[in-house]
Amino acid sequence: MGCGTSTDKSRLQRFVLVDGRLQADPQQRLPGRGAYACDDACARRALARGGFSRSFRRAVPTDPDLLHSP
Ligand SMILES: [Zn+2]
Numbered sequence: 001m002g003c004g005t006s007t008d009k010s011r012l013q014r015f016v017l018v019d020g021r022l023q024a025d026p027q028q029r030l031p032g033r034g035a036y037a038c039d040d041a042c043a044r045r046a047l048a049r050g051g052f053s054r055s056f057r058r059a060v061p062t063d064p065d066l067l068h069s070p
Pocket of ligand 1: 037038039042043
């Protein structure tokens with residue numbers, strides 16, 4: 001998500017839009033366009049800066065609760 005960290009993709013957190021809502025995809029198996037963050041803090045920063053909206057090219061509800069990983 002443009003944070004500049006180059007990490008193995010399998011270690012990144014994947015997020016997808018499901019019915020217009022951001023959803024974490026720990027198994028990286030959900031269909032659709034995905035956005036990646038290197039960790040939780042990175043995801044929160046991206047959320048605050050609108051990085052997810054840029055990645056998905058649409059408005060993303062900024063619900064920080066969605067970033068909690070199980
Ligand atoms: Zn990052």
